[in-house]
Structure formats: C-alpha cells, structure tokens
Amino acid sequence: MSPLGLSALRLLLVPALLCALHVSLCKAACAEVDSDTQAVAGQGFKLGCISCKRRGEVEATATVNWYFRPKGEHSYIHIYTYEEEVPSIMNDQFEDRLDWNGSKNTADIQDASIYILNVTFNDTGTYRCFFNRILSYPYYEFQTTASKVVHLSVVAKATRGLASIISEVMMYVSIIGLQLWLLVEMIYCYKKIAAAGDEALRQSAEEYLAIASESKDNCAGVQVAE
Ligand SMILES: *[C@@H]1O[C@H](CO)[C@@H](O)[C@H](O)[C@H]1NC(C)=O
Numbered sequence: 001m002s003p004l005g006l007s008a009l010r011l012l013l014v015p016a017l018l019c020a021l022h023v024s025l026c027k028a029a030c031a032e033v034d035s036d037t038q039a040v041a042g043q044g045f046k047l048g049c050i051s052c053k054r055r056g057e058v059e060a061t062a063t064v065n066w067y068f069r070p071k072g073e074h075s076y077i078h079i080y081t082y083e084e085e086v087p088s089i090m091n092d093q094f095e096d097r098l099d100w101n102g103s104k105n106t107a108d109i110q111d112a113s114i115y116i117l118n119v120t121f122n123d124t125g126t127y128r129c130f131f132n133r134i135l136s137y138p139y140y141e142f143q144t145t146a147s148k149v150v151h152l153s154v155v156a157k158a159t160r161g162l163a164s165i166i167s168e169v170m171m172y173v174s175i176i177g178l179q180l181w182l183l184v185e186m187i188y189c190y191k192k193i194a195a196a197g198d199e200a201l202r203q204s205a206e207e208y209l210a211i212a213s214e215s216k217d218n219c220a221g222v223q224v225a226e
Pocket residue numbers: 099100101102115
C-alpha cells in the first residue's frame with residue numbers, strides 16, 4: 001500500500017481504536033457552552049454550567065456546589081449540592097424547585113447544570129457553580145476547581161411588544177408590495193418583448209427578401225460568366 005494510503009488508514013484506525021478502548025471518551029464530547037441568561041417567570045429554566053476536563057486528564061470524581069446572590073445583595077447563599085450522585089437543596093427559597101440537569105450516572109461530572117422549576121422574579125440575580133474535581137492518577141490524586149457565573153434576569157410572560165407587531169405588519173406590506181411590483185414589471189416586460197418580437201419578425205422578413213433578391217442577382221451574374 002502507498003505511504004499515503006497507510007497514513008490515511010492510520011488516521012481512520014487510531015480514533016476507532018481509541019473509541020473501542022475508551023468508549024466514554026467518544027460519548028462524552030464536551031463543549032463549554034454558556035448558559036442562557038433570561039428566564040420567563042412561572043416557567044422552568046436550565047442554569048447551565050459545564051466544565052470540561054482537558055484532553056489527557058484522567059478519570060475523576062467531582063462534587064458540585066451552586067451559590068446564589070440575589071439582585072441587589074452582596075453575599076452569596078449556598079443553594080445546592082451534588083455529591084456522589086445525591087442532590088440536596090440547601091435553601092428554602094428553592095425548596096422542591098431545583099432538579100439536576102447535569103451529567104447522569106457518573107461521578108465524573110463535566111456538566112453541572114441544574115433546572116429551576118417555576119421561576120419567580122425573586123430568582124433574579126447571579127448564580128455561581130463550583131466544581132471540586134479530584135483527578136485519579138495511578139499513584140496520586142490531584143485536586144482542581146472550576147467555577148462559572150450566570151447572570152439571570154427574569155421577565156414576565158413573553159408578551160409581544162408593539163415594535164414587534166409593527167415590524168411584522170411592515171414585513172407583510174413589503175412582501176405584497178414587492179410581489180405587485182414584480183407582476184407589473186413582468187407584464188411591462190412581456191409587452192415590450194412581444195412588441196420587439198413583432199418588429200424583429202417584420203425586419204427579418206424584409207432582410208430575407210433583400211438577401212433573396214441580392215443572391216438572385218449574384219446567381220444571374222454567375223450564369224452570365226459561364
Ligand atoms: C432537566 O430537568 C427538568 C426538570 O426535572 C426535566 O424536565 C428535563 O428533561 C431535564 N433536562 C435534562 C437535559 O436533563
């Protein structure tokens with residue numbers, strides 16, 4: 001096999017082998033997507049918090065804590081803990097309103113998102129999630145921390161502003177206007193083309209006659225020369 005073919009084969013084989021050896025590596029493609037920041041009162045909202053392990057980092061166990069600083073306050077309160085796959089809500093304001101939305105069935109947490117049920121305006125403020133991660137290397141353990149911040153604002157049920165209604169009406173008006181204009185333009189062009197076609201037909205008939213008579217003359221000339 002050519003060297004190119006070999007390296008191409010290797011390119012294909014290596015990830016395939018890695019997958020076979022370490023299925024979770026391929027399943028758990030991790031991306032640190034930022035959380036949404038606007039919730040609607042009365043509805044649910046997912047507070048996103050993702051901290052990916054770097055490539056090469058080994059199996060780990062993580063515990064997660066969430067803190068909340070209400071808008072206008074100075075200090076954070078501890079609202080949620082997730083440790084060894086056991087969730088606990090730590091604050092009355094959130095009693096029965098927080099659900100785990102992060103990594104499931106593993107202590108190796110990379111997604112620590114939580115879900116707020118029935119968001120209220122009092123949930124407005126700053127949320128902070130903390131990862132406490134212990135990486136298990138063959139002969140030692142290594143502790144890392146990571147944290148993310150989410151500034152949450154809560155809006156009333158998504159009502160449509162006047163501006164949005166006006167812009168929708170304008171959209172229809174401009175669409176209909178454009179189509180009418182297109183129609184007028186098409187009719188105009190059609191008429192123009194039809195007229196030009198008649199003219200061309202007339203002209204080409206005249207030309208044909210002219211050519212025909214000319215060639216008759218030529219032929220006459222040829223005959224004379226013979
Ligand atoms: C997040 O939690 C909510 C409420 O328990 C649930 O309805 C939703 O399916 C969960 N989403 C994910 C991705 O786990």
